[in-house]
Structures are given as C-alpha cells and as structure tokens.
Amino acid sequence: MKSQDVRKQFLDFFQSKGHLIVPSAPIVLKDDPTLMFNNSGMAQFKEYFLGNATPKSNRIADTQKCLRVSGKHNDLEDVGFDTYHHTMFEMLGNWSFGDYFKKEALPWAWEFLTEVLKLDKDRLYVSVFEGNEAENVPFDQEAFDIWKQFVPEDRIILGNKKDNFWEMGDQGPCGPCSEIHVDLRTDEERATVSGRSLVNADHPQVVEIWNNVFMEFNRKADGSLEKLPAKHVDTGMGFERLCMAMQDVTSNYDTDVFTPLIEKVEEITGLKYTPNSVVLNDSEESEKQNKTNIAIRVIVDHVRAVAFAIADGQLPSNTGAGYVIRRILRRAIRYGFTFLDTKEPFIYQLVAVLADQMGEFFPEIKKQQALVTNVIREEEASFLRTLDQGLQLLDKVISETKGKEVNGAKAFELYDTFGFPIDLTALILREKGYELDEAGFDKAMQEQKSRSRAASEVSTDDWKILVDGNVESFVGYDQVENEVKITRIRKVDSKKDGVLYQIVLDATPFYPEGGGQVGDKGILVSANETIEIIDTKKENNLILHFAKQLPENVDASFVAKVNTDLRGLSSKNHSATHLMHEALRTILGTHVEQKGSLVNPNNLRFDFSHFAKVSDEELQEVEDFVNARIQEQLPLIERRSIPIQQALDEGAMALFGEKYGDNVRAIKFGNSMELCGGIHVNNTAEIWHFKIVSEGAVAAGIRRIEAITSEAVKKFYASQEELLSEIKATLKNPQDTIKAVVALQDENAKLKKQIEQLIKDKAKGLKAELMTQIQEVNGVQFLAVQVDLNPEGAKDLAYDLGNLGTNVFLVLATAEEGKPMLSCYISKELVADKKLNAGQVVRELGKYIQGGGGGQPFFATAGGKNAAGISEALAKAIDFVM
Template sequence: MTANEIRDSFVKFFESKGHLIVPSAPMVIKDDPTLMFTNAGMNQFKDIILGNRPATSKRCTDSQKCLRVSGKHNDLEEVGHDTYHHTMFEMLGNWSFGDYFKKEAIEWAWEYLVDVLKIDKSNLYATVFEGSPEEGLERDNEAASYWEKFLPADHIINGNKHDNFWEMGATGPCGPCSEIHIDLRPEEEKAKVPGRELVNKDNPLVIEIWNLVFMQYNRKADQTLEPLPAKVIDTGMGFERLCAVMQGKRSNYDTDVFQPIIKVIGDLSDCRYGEDAKKDVAMRVVADHLRTIAFSIADGQLPGNAKAGYVIRRILRRAVRYAYTFLGQKEAFMYKLLPVLVQEMGKSYPELEAQKVLISKVMKEEEDSFLRTLETGIRLLDRVMAETRASGKTVIDGVEAFTLFDTYGFPLDLTELICRENGMTVDEETFHAEMQKQKERARNAAAVETGDWVVVKEGETEFKGWDYTEHECHILRYRKVTQKKQTFYQIVLDYTPFYAEMGGQVGDRGVLCSEHETIEIVDTKRENNLPVHIAKTLPEHPEADFMACVDTDLRAASEANHTCTHLLDQALRTVLGEHVEQKGSLVTPEYLRFDFSHFQKVTDEQLREVE
C-alpha cells in the first residue's frame, strides 16, 4: 500500500464504524497561549474534552499534522541522524466523546491492524497500566481482559505510570492507556530474545505504533482523581511508522512518504541516497524539514525572529546549512522541491496546493538571505577554529561564538554543530555570560528611578473619556520619576477623560487647571491598568479642585490615524496577500506606524498601490 492509500484506508475504516472524518487542524496554533504548534491529535479537541464546547459528533477520525521540535518529545539535533525522528509527522486517530470506550477501541484497533492491514498478529504486543498503589489505582484489568481475546498472555505487558498513564497537564482529564507495539526484527533475532523483553526499551525495531488513551479521570488541583462524567477515547498512531511497517522498510525515510522527495534532492545535487553516510544525513534533514516549513507557511506562520516564527526559521536554516555543506548547494534550492511535495501530499492536504506560490516565494527569500550570512559566518568560524587549533585548544571561545550570533545571525546550536563535526566544542558558559551582558546593557538604557507615591486623597480612578473631553477631578497621588537624567511627575486622578496609551495609540495630552494654576499633561500612560498622567511640573496645591482638559485637536488626529491603521491592514492584505499579519503599530496625532509580516521587501509599486 502507498502512503496515501494507508491514510485513506484508516479514516475510511473508522467512517464505517460511525465516525465523522474531520480535517486536520492547522499545525500552527494562534489561539492557545499554552502551545505554539499542534503536537498531538487531541489538540483540536481540547475544548470538547474539557467540556468547554459540545462535540459536533460523538465519534471522529482524522489524520492530524503535528510538529514536535523541543521538550520531552523530540530533539531537533536527532532529526536526520537516525531513521525515525521527525520534526513534522502525521498522527492517525479515532475519538469518542462520551460514547464507546475500552472494549470497542481495542476491538477496532485489532480489526484494523490484523484484518484490514493483514499485519502478522504474532509480532504484536499490547501494554496495559500496571496500577499505582499510592494513587489508589488498580491494574487496568478491564483493558487486559479485552486484549486476552486476541493475544497470548505473554504478549500483554504491564506498563508503569510514565508509559501507561496519560495526563493532559498538571490538572484536567487523564487516564490509563494501552500501547500497541510491533516487533520488526528478523526471525533469528526473535528466537534469541523474545520481543516482550524489548518493548519500551528503545530498540529501533521493536516500536510503539498506536496508543489508545482511555480518559476516565479528572485530576483536581489537590492532585486527587475523580471520575469524568463523559469518558473519552483518544488514540494516536504514528503514520510514518505505520508506512514503514506496511512497506517492509527498516527506516521511515525509505518509505514513499520521503523517497520521492529524496530522489529529487539527489537529482538536483547530483548525489545518490545510500552511497555516502554524511550526504544521506543531509538528504534526510532536507526532506524532513521541507515538509515542516511548507506546512507551517501554508498554515500562516512565516519565518521570523520570535516565538513560532523563530522555530520555523531555525529549522529552515538547519536544512540550508546541511545542503550547503554536504550537498554542495551554494544557491537557494529547497524551494525547488516544493512541486514534488505538493504532488505527494496535496490531495490529502489541499492547503499545500492553495498556498504553493506563497510557500515558494517565502522559502526562496529566506534561503537567499541566510546563504549570504552563511558564507560569511562559515568563513569566520573556519578562521576561529584554525586559530583555536593552532593554540593547542579544542574549545571555541564563547565571545567569538556570541559575535557570530549577534552580528551574523548564527544560532549557538549551528556553531556547536559545525564545531562538533570538526571535533571541537564551544564554551557555552562564556556565550551565555555575553548574552546576559547585552541584556543588562539594554536594561540599563531603559532604567528608571522612581520615588515613592505621595497620597493626597484615597480613592480609585474612573475613566470618563468615552463621554467627556473635560471633567472635574482631584489628585489622588503623585510621584517623582527620573529617566535618562530627565525628571517628571506621574499623577493619578479620581476622574479622568484622558485616554491612556493602549493598542498602539499614544496617550492624550492636555492640561490640569485649578483657580491657582495650570499644569501641562505631556502624556498619559497605563501602569497595571491604571491611567497615569505625566507632567513636567507638580501643582503647588495638589489638594485643590482641578478640571482635566484633553487637547481635542490632538485626540481627533490620533483617532483618524487609528482608523487608518485598520484601512492600511486591509490594503496590505489586498495587495500583498492574506498572509500579512499585524505585528505592532504606533498611532500619534502626527503620523502612524504599522508593522507587518511579509516575506520580502515591499516594492515601490506595491507601496503606491497600498496607499
């Protein structure tokens, strides 16, 4: 079976069992602060599992694209060096929200693997939760009893809490799970050591292919467990591993998930896969990372300098570096692989076809940019390594590594990788010390000396600016502030019509008047959600009755410019494409500034069109 046939057969099988086939959620997550990327099939169903929204169907099935590059699940540096780590992978899953439970989940998993896919049942093993006396949890005898219908006793293995008890987080839904493992070793090896002794022991040929999670408890804040009102089945099967099993391959990269891409990499770089170990690693890295980058861009995440964007940029740069060093690619070439990826995966994931022009442009622009940096950086690093060797050392100075990072955009892990290939290491401690110094320099530039609050009157601030531009008020408290050798005063009022800086729009300016004096308010800031008025001088009579008056001409100009940011956002999307995202803005009475993400320099013609 081809990869596409396997994926299709899985969802069709569960559709025949009354499951709704749902599309894969985007790999890039925009509305969950706890996650940057979808890293498991259950992410898109989290709100249903937590009871925050109803399920559209009590039974669902899908193939979910996932990304794991950090934490306990994966280490980016392993990808390409072995045959089974990936950054992006697909997770096949079936779900029940308060409908069927362990019996059906186990019976259907067996039916699919043995009756549909014709996998030799003598090579299959199942693990069940062994129990936890300190939590008052017994062995999962229920799951074991269902497995006993299909497997001999020595193929059902007890698993500990780490392997066989799944938790969504420190609190929330959790429960025992049952993993299905397969022994892919040759017969003579099986005769020497039974597979049961190698389950969960990191043997590359005795591997987990499917995990059936039985969510039946809710973990409370005090760590006690209570039964869930609606039990959930959540299963996940590694698609790439299943393809290797079905196609009789020892490596995921030998399946038709990756081979068409690897063949084109070989054609473009004049290399043949399987002839040179270092080139093989580079080809695997490029094939794996190509998928990750293309799908991320298709899902709306452009490479960037922060958070999710930085993860994608780092993965792309890792692939470019391997292609440059080991495959002789001195010019952008990964974007040329996009047609084969669209051809292989576009039918199952139509967003690839829909976004292929954007993906191609972004990748080429990023590759060109990094190759310019790479050339210079590698020359400098070669010189540093030669000088270090000449002085009889094998550890690169952390200051040099920091210069490469700070000036040439060379991440530490890239410098370490090149050093490792040359039998050298980097003084990480000094690198991090330099990083700390830079942060402190930035902090000192923004350092503020703040005096204590002087309380004039007790009370809370009430904002009146929606309805009034002038309002009677009293000073509640004030304090003296010094920054960059300038002194000013922060004043808090009981009633204020002044809009405090927020959403990119600068704060109102105006005056505070009493019968004795007039004080100019030069800005209004927000501190801990409290409007704070900035003045260069302090009233001589802080306890007097004041009138707070906003400069209405300035506010009207700010309002107009604020409206313009929304118009500009729309114009940019119309001219440059829907991928444009606002990354910040500044709105003043005089002008507006609008920051946005785009993969290349905007041309003069495009700017005129946007205007």
Template sequence: MNSKDTRTQFLNFFKGKEHKIVPSAPMVIKDDPTLLFTNAGMNQFKEYFLGISQPKSSRVVDTQKCLRVSGKHNDLEEVGKDTYHHTMFEMLGNWSFGDYFKEEAITWAWELLTEVFKIDKDSLYVSVFEGSDDADQLKLDTEAFNLWKGIVPEDRIIMGNKKDNFWEMGDQGPCGPCSEIHVDIRSKEDKAKVSGASLVNQDHPQVVEIWNLVFMQYNRKADGSLENLPAKHVDTGMGFERLCMVLQGVQSNYDTDIFTPLIREIETITGSGYGKNEEIDIAIRVISDHIRAVAFSIADGQLPSNTGAGYVIRRILRRAVRYGFTFLNTKEPFMFRLVNVLTDSLGDAYPELKEQKQLIENVIKEEEHSFLKTLDQGLLLLDTIIKNTKGKTVDGGKAFELYDTFGFPIDLTALILSEKGYQLDEAGFNAAMQKQKNRSKSASEISKEDWEVLQDDNEQEFVGYDMLDVEVKITKYRKVVSKKDGTQFQLVFNLTPFYAEGGGQVGDKGYLEDTHGDVVYITDTKKENNEIIHFAKNLPKHLGESFKAVVDKKQRSRTEANHTATHLLHQALREVLGKHVEQKGSSVHSKYLRFDFSHFSKMTPEELQEVESFVNARIDGHLQLQEERNVPMKSAIADGAMALFGEKYGDAVRTIRFGQSIELCGGTHVKNTGDIWQFKIKSEGAVAAGIRRIEAITGDAVKDLHIDNDKLLSKIKVVLGNTQDPVRSVSGLQEENNNLKKQVAELLKDKAKNLKGDLRSELKEINGVQFLAKKIDLDAAGIKDLSFEMGSNKDNLFLLFGTEQNGKALLSCYISKELVASKGLNAGTIVRELGKYIQGGGGGQPFFATAGGKNPEGINEALAQAESYLG
C-alpha cells in the same frame, strides 16, 4: 497500500463507527500561549478535555499535521540519524469526548490494524500502565489489561512505567494511563533469536510504537496531585508515516511513498546516491524531512524569523541547508526546488500547499541564499579563530560566539576543526550554551496556581460586539507569577464585553467596578483554549459579588477603526496590484495597523497613493457595516468572503462586509467607515521573499500627524527666514551645499595625496607583511580612497587607520587580498574585535572594513593592538 489509500481507509473506518471527520487544524498555533506549534493531535481539542467548551460531536476522527521541535516534545536532533523520527508528521486519531472509553478504543484499534489493514497479529505487542509507587500511588490499569487479555496472549502484554504509559498534557491539566501498540517488523530469523517483547520501548528501529491509546480520566493540579475528571475521554494517536512503513513492507519510514519522491529529487539535484553512504543517507533524510516542516509552516502563515515560532522554522531550514552544504556539496540554494514534488504528493490532502506553492518556494530560496552567505562568512571567521589559537584546542566560548552571533552550526565547527587537526573545547561551549539557556529560562519562568472556581459556568459568552459595559460575575481566577510581568491574576467571567487578542487585533483593556466603588483595572485580554482570560494586577476584594465590566471605549474605537481599515486596505491592494495579493498577517493596535501581504515587488509611490486614495474614498463613502453571525462556512465562501490560510474556522463563521469588501473575521469594527475619519500609509517594505508590509494610521493618529507636520513646517519657515516658499529656499541651500561638498572633496583628495607619500615611509615589515597603524585626520571616504590607493601600489599590506569625526571614533582596516588568502586575516573580524576599545562595532569585507564608536579616547589603544594580529 499507498499512503493516500491508508489515510482514506483510516478516516472511513471511524466514520463507520459514527465519528465525524474533522479537518486538520493549522500546524502553527495562534490562540494558545502555551504552545508554538501543534505537537499532538489533541491540541485542537484541549478546550473539550478541560471542560471549557462542549464539542458539537462526541466522536471525531482526523489526521493532524504536527511539529515536534521545541519544548517537552523535541525530536529535532534525532531526525535523520534513525529511520523513524520526524519533525513534521501526520497524526491519525480518533476521539471520544465523554462518550466511549477503553473497551471501544481497544477493540476498534485491534479491528482496524488486523482486519482492515491486515497486519500480522503475531507481530503486534501491547502495553498497559503498571501503576506507580510515587506520590500518585496509581494502580495497575486492570481494565485495559483484562480487555487486552481477551484479545492477545498474555506474553504479548507488556507492563509499562509512568514514563511510557502515563500521558500528561503538561505540568497541569488532563492526563491518564495509556496503552501503546507496538509492531515488530524484523525478519523471521531475527524474531526467532530475540523476543520482540524485550525490544519494546528500547528505541529499536524495527520494533516501534505505532499507536497510543490515551485514557484521560484525571486532572493534574498545580501542587502535583490528581483528581478525577468529571467525564472520561479517549485520545488516540497513530503515526501515519510509521503505519505506512508497516503496510508497505519496508524497514524505514523514508522508504515509503511519503518520502521516496523527495529522496529521488534530492539525488537528482545533488548528484548523490541514497543507500550507499551513511553520512550522505543521514543528510538526505534530514532534507526530505525538514522540507515538509518548513513548507507546511509557511503555508500556515509562519515565515522564518529571529523570534518565537519563526526562529524554530529558520533553525529547521538552516539545519537542512547545513547538511546539504557539508555532505552533499550544495553551495547554491536547492531546497526550494523540492516544493514542487512535495505539492504533487500532499497537495490533495492539504490544498494549502498548492495555493501557497509560489510563496513557499520564494521564501525558502531567499532563506537558503542568506544562510549560505552566513556559512561563507563563518568559515572565514573560523579560520581566524584557528589562527589565533595557541595549541590544538579551540576555546569553546569563541565557538559559541560563532554559533550564537553568526548562526554557524557547532557540529560543522567541530568537523572542520577535526579535519585541520584541532579539537573543540566542548565543555566550554556547553557552559556558554547553558548560561544563555539559563538567562532565557529565567526571563520566561512562570508559575500558575490552580483555578479557584467560584461558580460552574462552562459556557462563557462574549457580548462585546454589542456592549462595552455589562454586569458580570467572576466564575474562576488564578494567580500567575512570572519573571517578566511579576504577579498577576487571571480572571474568567460568566460573560464579557472584553475582546480577547486574536486575528491580529490587540486585546481590550478596561476595568471592573463593584457595588462598593472599588475598581480593578483589566490590563489585557487573551484567549486560552477558547476561553477568554482577563489579566489584572490586583484581585478584586468582593469576589462573590457582581461587577460592572467596562471596556476602555477610546482604545476600542481606535482599534476598531484600524481593524476596519485593514479590510479596506486588503481590498485596495487587490484592486491596484492584482488578485494575487493575499493577506499574510496583520497587527491591529489602537495607535496603528500593520498589514502583511503577498506581492512580488516594491510598491511605487504612485501605487501607494492609489491605494491610500482607494481606502479614503471608501471612508468618505460612509459605508455601513453589514455583519452576519453564525453563517455556514460554505455559504460565506460562496458569497465571496475571503478566508485566510493558517486560520482555524468552524462550521459556522462571522462575515464582515463594507461595500464590496467581505471577509471572515471575528474582530470588532466600526459601524460606518466614516468613523475612521482618514487613512494614511506611513511605510511600505519587504518582510520576506514575496511578502510586503504596510504600516498605516487612522483617525486621531492622522490628526496628530497633521498637527505635528504643521508645527514642523512652521519651524522650518522660521529657520529659513520666514520664507513664503520653503521648497525653493531648501532647493537653493541644497545646491549651495553640493558645491561646497565638491570643493571639500577636492581639498581632501589633495590632502590624501600628500599624506600617502608620508605614510609610505612609515610602513614597517613584520613577518613579510607591510604594516601601519596610525591616527590620521581624514573622513571615512578619504580614508577608504587612501587605503585603496596605497594598496594598488603595495603588496602584502595591512593598514589600520583611526580618526575622530564630530566627537565619534572611526577605525578602518585594509588588508591586501593575498594576505586574506595566505594568512587568513579578515578585516571584518579585526575591526569587530577592536571596536570594543572605542565602545562600538562594525564589520565589512575580509579585505576592507570599518567600525564606529562613541569613545575617541580608545583609538590609540585599538591601534596599539593591531600588531598582535601578525604575531
């Protein structure tokens, strides 16, 4: 059975059991501060398990795209080395929210596997929770055990410990025992030798967990204790890739039709063969897995970057590139060429891949190109480290610096060292790594107390579209302590006018005032598991009373102006640049707006002016807000509303229209575009391949800009002698300055020529190298010209010049290219290391590089250290 049919049969089976089929949520999470990515099928349903919201259907079924590369669930380093771990994977799941429980979950799972998918019953094993003798004092899950005993022989029921058979959402929250179903796909001969029961949960590649049935019946509190949930739920998850392996009769997930098209394409591109060499096979498995994770993340709106979720995606992509570089000899970008195959395979189930195909290819290609450059630079730096190593063990701290600063993979460092007869000080590397992790962990450490519930109210209402102050009651609160923010309190109200951060818009600020006149300030508003959380530095004194909740009106109105401007900007870009433009992200604050969009080239000044004029024309047109709430999603799309990839929409949506601009949006907006007053673009630039960013301001910020510009112009006129034509005066000064620069350049050239002869006589030979380190009186351009002139007439040259200009220090290093090749010298590395003496840094090419610093007094010490590189 092919993978497409398998997915369809699973969904249809549970549809026949009165389950509603729901689409996969985005893999990149935007409204849950506890997670970067969807790492399990249950993530999008957390609000139902927590009792915050009521689901529209008590039975649902889906296939969810997941990513496990960070936090508790991190399979990254296992991927490729075995045949069944993945970063990105599909999780098939059926769910009951307070409806059916263990009996139905178990009997339906068995029916689907054995009667629909026809898996041999004798190859299946099941596990049940055996209980625990720790503080929880949990007993054997007798209900699940007795249900399974009526289905399978007792010798196929395995007692599982808390690690394997008790599922928890995290340190706090819903949890409960689970039953796993394992499948033994070994040959008959191997099964006869060793019982499959003894291989369950032993990381055997052919005896694997295929389905986990979680029975959520407890809530884990902050102190570690358990309490019963008010309702019992079922949460099941079956690995789609593993299921396909079983149904297609192969021994590896990578031998299924999910991966074989990708593997064949990798073989074609790289000229490698799969199945002949273990190192090559691992590399091909890594690449075929990682391209899926990266492509789906980009399709969901997450670009590779240096922070947060973007850093994780960059790390995954670089791991794949590095495996190709090391084992498949790929020295040019190649992974972007796999996107076409991936789209053909999964584009029907996940149309976002088709829609975003060109963008995905562009971003991956640029990231590959950038990292391959990093690898080349890293190889040169590693050569320098080796050259300066005494003995045969390379310092782990140096290797960590190469990894941390330049992104050079540590396993590649170890491999190269081994090939050259050196070894890595692994203990030193691990110590440096742990030190960094401890710093990061300390900075992000956070502890949350249990919610103190003051009154039951599961249906919190947001009234902030219509009101900015309203009487509220606090339904629950908790204390939160973090290294970063100190002690805070999180408050939940029965209803709230505060908009929670989302859709790019910043959360509201404001205050609570009680009947006694006491005020507590709300410093931020966020959403967690679809619940609006208000942050405060202090806890209100009279918790049980009513409060007047007041939103900061000025901040809200400025934010609304900027948010509405993003809609008008989106429309303008599509009109001016073309319909290919799509929003790829936004950040809406009270002081400014940021808008990311797909476009293939830098915008011209004329295009920017046209876009700005387009938006201001709509502002001058005083377009009235036309808002519709609870519109059926299909109707909104049919009406022309724009939906954004990577956003999670329900069956009913809210539409915002200003004239011809209509979008799905949950944010707050001005009532009339005239309230924006004016729109001004401040900058436009690249974010990634095919992604541009505009930063702009509106309203009061534009007024402030005009005032500042007027003041600046007045100052300029004064400096220019109160001229009435400052442009003409500045042009005259520029012409005069250019003439003087030419004269100075000629004088410096003459000075450099005279200096060159003197410096030649000062060269001294050290180990076959013509060496000179000296402080001279030339500017940066003059030193560069002097260095290259001397290099053109002298072989094996190593020059280090220092100079002081305007109270700043400058080091310039020139090394003949033959020395770079023969002795592994690298000017960029040398000036970077010597830069510490002048309290600065720099870099450049292996043959010429510069470093600048703020300590001219350190120049002589830096020059004195130069000779050590020739020892």
C-alpha cells in the same frame, strides 16, 4: 499499500463506526497560549476535554498535522539519526467525548490493523498500564481483559507511568493508555530475540504505532489527580510508522511518504541515498555514506515541517514560533552545506514535490506553493551568507587563539549572535588541527538557558470554580457594559509579569485578543470596589480577564465596563485593515492574501503576499481607495453564525492558517467581506481618515504596511505641520520653502566638490612628502604613518603610493573627527610571494584602536573607538615584514 490509501482506509473505517471526519487544524496554533504548535492529535480538541465547549459530534476522526520541536515534546535532535522520529508528522486519531470507552476503542484498533490492513497478528504487541500505588491509580484490568480476547498473554506488556500514562501537560486531563507496537524485523531476527524485550527500548524496527489514551483524570496544580466528569478516548497512530509497516520496509524514510523527496535531493546533489535495508560496513567510505544518509533524512523531514508551517501562516522570524521554524530550516541548510556540499539554495525546489504529493489531501500546500517556495529560497540564501560570514569570524577567533583549544565562550558567541552551528564549528576546528573547549561552550549555553528559563518561568494554580457548568458567554458585539458574575478564578505567577489573576465572567463584554486585534481593557465595578482589567485573552474557549488583584468578595455582582476609548480606536484600525485588504487586492491583484496583522488603539500592521516592493504611486492609490470608502460612509453589515460554505459562496474572504467552525461571523463594508470575529465601527465614516506610514519587506514574497487612522492621523498631520514650521524658521522663513531647500542642496553639492578637490590636491602634496619616508625592510618598501586626510583620501593615497612598485607594504592611519581608521595596502606580488594578507593585518592592528575590520588580501580597512592607540598600531605594523 500507498500512503494515500492508508490514510483513506483509516478515515473510512472510523466513518463506518459513526465518527464525524474533520479536517486537520493548522499546524500553528492561534488561540492557545500554552502551545506554540499543534504537537499532538488532541491539541485542537483540548476545549472539549476540559469541558469548556461542546463538540459537534461525540465521535470524531481525523489526521492531524503535528510539529514536535519545542517544549516537553521535542524530537528535533533525533531527526535524521534514526529512521522513525520526525519534526512534522501526521497523527491519525479517533476520539470519543464522553461516548464509547475501552471496550469499543481497543477491539476497533485491533480490527482495523489486522482485518482491514491485514497486519500480521504475530508481529503485534500491546501494553497496558501496570498501575501506580503512590497516585492510587490501579492496574488497568479492564484493558488487560479486553486484549486477552485477541492477543496471547505473553504479548501483553505491563507498562509503567512513563510509558503507559499519558498527560496533556503538567496540569490538565490525563489517564492510562494502551499502546500497540509492531515488530518489523526479519523472521531470523525474531527467532533469535523476542520482540517483547525490545518494546519501548528505542529499537528502530520495533516501534509504537498506536496509542489509545483513556482520559478519566484531571492533574491538579499540586500534582494530585481527580476524576473527570466524563470519560474520553483520545487515540493517536503515527501515519508514517504505519506506512512503514504496510509497505514492508524498515524505515519511515523508505516509504512513499519520503521517497519522492529523497529522489529529488539525489537529482539535485548527484549523491545517492542508501535505503535502511542496505547494511553499511565500518569503512571510511561507509562512514561518509552514513553522513550523507543522515543529511538527506534531515532535509526531507525538515522541508515538510517548514513548508506546512509557512502555508499555515507562520513565517520564519527571530522570535517565538517564527524562530523555531527558522531554526528547523537552518538545521536542514547546514546539513546540506556540511555533508552534501550544497553552497547554493536548493531546498526550495522540494516544495513542488511536496505539493504534488500531499496537495490533494492538504490543499493549503498547493494553494500557497509559490509563497512557500519563495520564502524558503530567501531564507536559504540569507543563511548561506551567514555561514560565509561565520567562517570569516571563525578564522578571526582561530587567529586570536593561543594554543590549540578554542575558547568555548567565543564559540558560543558565534552560535548565539551569528547563528553559526556549533557542530560545524567543531568540524572546522578539527580540520585545522584545533580542539573546541566543549565544557566552556556548554557552560555558556547553560547560563543562557537558565536566563531564558528564569525569564519565562510560569506557575499556574488550579481553577477555583465559583459557578458550576459551562455558563460563560461573550456579549461584547452588542454591549460594552454588562452586569456579570465571576464564574472561576486562578493565580498565575511568572518571572516576566509577576503575580496576575485570571478571571472568567458569565457574560463578558470584553473582547479577547484574536484575529490580530488586541484584547480589551477596562474595569469591574461592584458596590464596594473597582478592579482594573489590564488585558483579555482566550484560552481553550475560555475568555480570561487579567487583573493585578482579585476583588475582596469574588461572589459579589459586578458591572464589567470596557474602556470604550481604547476599543473605539482599535475598531477603527480593524475596519480600516479590512478596507486596505480590499484595496490591495483591487490595485495589486487577487494574489494578495493576508499573512498576519496587528490591530491596537495606536496603529495597524498588515502583512500580505506580494513579490515586489509596492511603489509610491501604488501606495497612494491604496490610501485613496480606503479614504474613498470612508467618505462613502459605508454601514457595517454584520452576519453572525451563518454556515461557512454559504459565507464563502457569497464572496467572504477566509484566511489560511485560521481555524473556522461550521458557522462563522461575516463582516461587510461595501464590497469588502471577510470572516472575522473582531470589533468594528458601525460606519466607515467613524474612521475619519486613513494614512500609510511605512511599507517594507518582512520575508521573501511578504510585504508589510503600517498605517494609522482617526486621532493618530490628526496627531501625525499636526507633527508634520510643526516640523515644517521648524524647517521654515531654520531657513529664515523663505517665501518658497522647497526652492530654499533645493538651493541649499545645490550649494552643499558645490562645496563637497570643492572639498574633494582640495583633499586630492592635499594628497598629491602628501604623496611627494611620504615617498621620502618609505624605508626598505627585508626587501619590502615599508611605510606606516598617520595622515591628515579623511578615510577616502587615505585610500586614494594608498593606491597612488602602491603603484610605485611591486613590493609595497603601507599602513595609513586617519582620525577624522576623532574616529580612528587604519588602511593597509600590500602589493599583490607580496600577497602571493610572502603570504601577507591586508585583512589579517588590519584585524590584528585594529585591536590597538579598539576596533576591527577586513577586506581583500591586498587592501583592507579597520575602524575603531580609541584614537590614542594609533601610534602603537603603527609601531607594530613593521612586525609583519620583519
């Protein structure tokens, strides 16, 4: 059965059981600060389990794109080495929100696997929770009794808390679970060793395929459990593992989920992948093939994770979720570089295969194919350059190493600062006859992790519920001031921000951070006190107001007042962002799509897809377009809670990577219409004026514009006027400022030419003088001297002197404006015959001037900070020819 059919059979089956089929949420989470990525099927439904929102149906089924590469669920380092772990995977799931429970969920699971998919019942094992006396959770007798109707007791396994009690995190909904495992070994292997003994033992052919979680508890901050108001079912089945069982193979990578990608890698590299069914022996050739297999598995797995993350709006970067995506891609590049001998970008070519393979069910990968391809190609090229630089730096570290063990802290610096993989460092060192100080590396790594952990450590108390029921609402579109009651509070203590309090209100006017717009600030005022709200965010459908202190009386009535000055500035920037989006699509083309934004009171930032630099003329057109819309005084047309399909049919722009409900809010200014939950001006005239301040590249195919509006534009023009006045004053207040600047530039150019000629003349005089100072050392014409020239003049002089013969070795030092520079010239014949290298020479001598450098074997330079070290550097130069 093909993988597409497996997916369809699952969804059709649960639709027949009254489940609403919903699309996968984006792999990158936007409104849950506790998670970087969707790491499980239930992540998009957390607000329903927590009771903060009502689902559109009590029965739901889907297949969810998941990514497990950070935090508690981290499979990254297992990927490639085994045949069943992945970074990105699909989780088939069926959900009950206070509806059915064990007596429906378990028989349906059995029915689907054995009657619909026709899996061999004798190959299936099930597990149930054995209970935990310490937590007063009993043995799951109900699940055990249900399974006895379908499965012999010798294939029902009692599991402990680690294997059969599922938790969302350190706190939150949790409960016992019942897993289904499949034994895919040969009949001979099964006859020899019971599959029961291999369940949960990390055997590659005895794997868990389905987990039925019965959420009935809430884990509190103190670790205790309390009963949830309703019982829920949360199931997850590994799509790739199920395909392995259905396609009669013993590796996920041998299924049609991965084979098209593997075949493309084989075509590109000329190497062959060995399926899991082929047993390798212990020969050196087999070891090489095994490394090839691992590398190909890493690459085809990782490209899926990276491609879907980019398609969902997460670009590789140096921070947060973007750093994780970059790290995954770099791991794939490095495996190709080391084990497949790929020195040029090639992973980007797999995107087309992925789009053809999965584009029908996940249209985002097809729609964003060009962007994903370009971003991956640019990232590959960049990291391959980093690897090349890393090899040079590693050579330097080796040259400075005394003995045969390379300092672990130095290796960590290569890893941490330059992104050079540690296992590649170790591999290269072994090839050169060196060892890595692994203990030193591990120590440096642990110290960094401890610093990072300490900086990000957060402890969160349980919610203290003051008002029962799901009573919270947002009234901020219509009001900036409102009478409120506090419904719940909790304390959050972090190393970064210290102690803060999160406050939830029954009807808040505060806008929570979202859609690129920062959260509102303001105050809560009662009869006796005023509490400052420093930020507002949303988490699992709750609007959280952050404060440094709690009111003395949390049960009192308050007036919530938004800081309207800050909100007004943000709203002007937000509305201008919509107008700019329209302008870019009008002027550059409809390929332009928003890829990220930031809207705050000071400015706006807008990332968009475009494959060339936006010219000055185009930027001026964009600016003029937006300002024309401002001058037209377009009124805001806001439509709340309209069906999403109706909004799209009417021309509203929806953003990839955003999760929209069935009903949406649409914002319209003239011809600009977007789905948006943010705060906007009532009329474009309020924006006053729009000014672009910068444009540049963020990643391949992604540009960024930063702009200002309103008060910031007034300040900008005032500062420009002040700057112009200062320039005029400096130029003695000429009548024509531009003419005066041009005249100054012309004069400067003439003086530069004169200086260059003087330096050349001086160098000619020096050449004659220095020729008399050259001495012969071991058959080499040697000179090491300081000259009164700039570095460019010293280079010209070095080449002139070098042309005197075929055995010249020169080191010339300069100290222009106190900045020391060493230039080394070595005749190419000496480079070949005596294995001398100018780059190594300046790296070694550069230590004396507290600097370093490099270059070609016949000419290299090194700059430094300590001019006093020049004489010692010159004195040591003769050592290279002795």
